[in-house]
Amino acid sequence: MTMARRSSSLQYWWPDVLTAIGLLVAPYVLPSLGFSQDTMNRILVLGLFGIGFDMLFGYMGLLSFGQSAFFGTGGFVTAYLLTSTGLSSVVLGLLIGTIAAAIVGFLVGLIALRRTGIYFAMITVAIAEVFFFLENSPLSAFTGGENGLPGVPAPTFYLGFTTIKVGSGWSMYGFLAACFLIGMVIARRIMASPIGHIMVAIRDNPLRAAAVGHDVKRYKLLVFVIAAAYGGLAGGLLGVMQGYMPPDAFTFDTSGQLVMQTVIGGLGTLFGPLVGAAIWLYLRDFLQGTLGLGASWKLALGVIFVLLVCFLRRGVIGAFVDLARSLRGKRTADDEEPGVIPEQVVTGLEQSRPMVAARSLSAASDAADPILQTRALSKRYGGLVANDSIDFTVRRGELRGIIGPNGAGKSTFFKMLTCEIQPSSGSIVFNGSDITGFGVTRVCQLGLTKSYQVNQLFSGLSVRENLTIAVVAELRGPFRLDMLHRVENVPGLDERVEEVLTLVNLSRRADVPVSGLAYGEKRRLEIGLALATSPSLLLLDEPLAGMSPQERAETVQLLKSIRQGRTMVVIDHDMDAIFELAEQITVLAEGAVLVEGTPQQIKNNVTVQEAYLGGVHEA
Amino acid sequence: MVATPELGTDLLSWANFISQMFNGLVLGVLLALISSGLTIIYGTLGVLNLAHGAMFMLGGYAGYAAYQATGSYTIAVIAGTLFVGIVGIVMERGIIRHFYSRPQEDQILVTFGVGIVFVELVRHFFGSLALNVPAPGWASGITSLGFMIYPTYRLAVVGIVAIALVVLYIVLYRTRLGLIVRAGIEDAGMVDALGIDVYGVFMIVFGIGAMAAGFAGIVNAPVAPITPDIGEAILVQTFVVVVIGGVGSFPGAVLGGLIAGEILSLTSMINPSYSQVMLFAVMTLVLVVSPRGLLGSQGRE
Secondary structure (H helix, E strand, C coil), X not given: CCCCCCCCHHHHHHHHHHHHHHHHHHHHHHHHHCCCHHHHHHHHHHHHHHHHHHHHHXXXXXXXXXXXXXXXXXXXXXXXXXXXXXXXXXXXXXHHHHHHHHHHHHHHHHHHCCCCHHHHHHHHHHHHHHHHHHHHCCCHHHHCHHHCXXXXXXXXXXXXXXXXXXXXXXXXXXXXXXXXXHHHHHHHHHHHCHHHHHXXXXXXXXXXXXXXXXXHHHHHHHHHHHHHHHHHHHHHHHHHHHCEECHHHHCHHHHHHHHHHHHHHCCCCCCHHHHHHHHHHHHHHHHHHHCCCHHHHHHHHHHHHHHHHHHCCCHHHHHHHHHHHHHHHHXXXXXXXXXXCCCCCHHHHHHHCCCCCCCCCCCCCCCCCEEEEEEEEEEEECCEEEEEEEEEEEECCCEEEEECCCCCCHHHHHHHHCCCCCCCEEEEEECCEECCCCCHHHHHHHCEEEECCCCCCCCCCEHHHHHHHHHHXXXXXXXXXXXXCCHHXXXXXXXXXXXXXXXXXXXXXXXXXXXHCCHHHHXXXXXXXXXXXXXXXXXXECCCCCCCHHHHHHHHHHHHHHCCCCEEEEECCCHHHHHHHCCEEEEEECCEEEEEECHHHHHCCHHHHHHHCCHHHHC | CCCCCCCCCCCCHHHHHHHHHHHHHHHHHHHHHXXXXXXXXXXXXXXXCCCXXXXXXXXXXXXXXHHHHHCCXXXXXXXXXXXXXXXXXXXXXXXXXXXXXXXXXXHHHHHHHHHHHHHHHHHHHHCCCCECCCCCHHHCCEEECCCCEEEHHHHHHHHHHHHHHHHHHHHHHHCHHHHHHHHHHHHHHHHHHCCCCHHHHHHHHHHHHHHHHHHHXXXXXXXXXXXXXXXXXHHHHHHHHHHHHCCCCHHHHHHHHXXXXXXXXXXXXXXXXXXXXXXHHHHHHHHHHCCCCCCCCCCCC
16 A cells, blocks of 8 residues: 555545546446446445455455355345334435444454454354354344345435435436445545554554554454444445345355455455456356356356466456556666665764654653663563563663673563563563553553564555554554544654654655665664654664674664663663663573673673673583 | 254154264264364464365265265265365465465465365356265164164264274374474474475375365265255354364364364254354354363464
8 A cells, every 4th residue: 555645635536536437437338348237236335345345354454254244234234124114214224234234343353353364264254154044043033034125125315306216227326326435435534544554554564563552453343343334334235226135145155255356356455346346247247148157157257266366466456556567667666776875874863863752751850760660570481481580670861781691581571571471470660650461552652662673564564654653653542533534634743754764864765665675774664663652761672683784883873863862771782882872781691680780890790701601611 | 064853853852862962973073074174284284274165065076976986885985085185185286385475365365266166166067956975785774772763874974984083193193294294283494494395294284184074075975965065064164163172283173073063963952043153152252261272272373
């Protein structure tokens, strides 16, 4: 997904206008290509159904095979209200059906989202199957069981001067097209909002999305509910369109077809399901009718699907986009050759310094008061003691170094501090409050975060988009329902992102995707992600690991330049760097604090020398 | 899948209960075997095979074709099983192999598509109507167990599938291949690093897993008529079994299968329409209490 930065409102609106024009023109073009009115109506219903699914799978990466549950729920609630109760407003019926599907989605999501990956796929399949059984017998008094619900009315609109009665003919197409357009406009707003960006971040790297302060679980549930609502609306429209709500809306086939159509059309495009449904239904008619293949049409579509997954994973739309890009790319490829731009020497940074103010660091606070304190912090894995009763205190404004031989438990200690893992015993106090067991998101929101030993970037996004994700977490908090606000309008976002870009010296590379960065640049972005959340206490887990000598020197300069106004704890194996940076050094060995002191004291300490060259005396 | 019992309704209700327990056992061992296949494939290769239900279906049809040609139940079982094993190996070689380095979702999508192709191929050649494979002569009719009578073939199914499970157990726990497979479930990368040809093992495991489903498919054919769609319901139940038992765990699959079989069977004694719902409710309960399943390991996710 590309984040159109600073796009004018014209650019923002033109896809909606084009969609509207396309929907208007389609009745004049498609019938001559062999699309029947009924087929076009179906394409719209399936396209709308798929918008929600594409948000869930294409953008957020959650593959659900259970969307039929919501399609059916919305469909049958709407159909039941319109056929068996006194409700006469079709629009109201559709609305209630949509809400019912959303509520069901919320409940199902609570269970299914407990797991990810294949578990999620399997659980959604099982849940959807249950809905089919519920519809078929226990609830058959309401749903008509195997017969479905006939007699669903079409809407009528009173416009004061005239009455539009939607029925057969193009009026039904018009009604469905209007619904599709509204659904698409809303979906595009959501994708342009901070939430849309967070969804992509969750797909790319859920761990880091949580670590920069987003409540990943709630966002997942939110999108799951949105997808369910789209399914519910589409289900309701199916009944209205046909005048009959069929029981097979609930079958696994429905979910499977949705998945296939979305993949065929193109994932992560919002229009993919529409295109996929068009291809699907057109081929069905063509294979069944023109070629006379009869029931074997599904075989042909299955083969096409397998081939697409194998060779054209981005679907038909993705293929066109790639084609267009490669044609255009030939002309512009030379402009952005990575590595050609000479690296600006980082020493120039000192002037542009601490614009990203660390939060909650009041100048008045006593410089000696501890910002972080652990008491008897231990982590045991079975019989292995990774951390043994560590008492550790960091004062506000301090730059602390932690060293220790491999396996000393340094990274485990950091993981406990950021609440990535639960300590076996002991407590952590940050800024005066006990944060033990808070979880990484909450801790980050409080102003404590870490840059990872192994890069944890959003690898599908550009440098700027990466930082946006982190900054947005700080500016919006862990969870907010600003679905219809553009991310560009988050107050202060641009300034913050620019500041961090300058700070980590990636301004010139801001729009390069992560995959186009050199290792040192990725490393700086890793630190930048942590910085972008404006931590008052920043932990750095081996920031220099794997760097060339020059990159090391630059990064040490970078660390010096960002330390103003914040407290930092740095783990590294580069002794020279640590001795240069830190005022106070803690030495860990075999999971416990060996000694603490100034760099000079540590250098001359006999036990430290022994810990590092441990075998010497025994040999 | 297994038809609800026509028997025992005129007997005492406790006899009905025992008879349903037996039905649950028949379904349970079948689910255990099918789920074992799915779970060892996932555990070793890291691929969730959505075509597994289609493998079950293919076993039934291959067996049916062999039975039509020879009239022998034994040959039908052997031919059905081998055929599905070969299909599995070809599928691994031709398609799955190219997906090991791709995202899990792609693997799910491609196996889903392959499953549809299998189902539609069978529909193309055999039609959509249900087909029957009769029980072998030695296991036809009914057996009196003293307190109740029960179809002999269903008793035989329990024995046959139990033997297959024991064979699978021996392969997994008493052979060098099994050792590699179990090590691969723990850490496939390490096994590779030790100089073992993991891809060769992957192929064999995929074949064995498919054979387990295919074998169950043909053994079940005399119990319930086969249709091209028969694998779909089985696939869903297999998922529930694996989630209950714990993904990647052979004992978990067996335990989960037996539990699922009894739940389906005993609930349908009270009200058949609630059996699937009950199964799902138990799965939810397991997920809430023990998210890794009853016997799940810390391995893959």
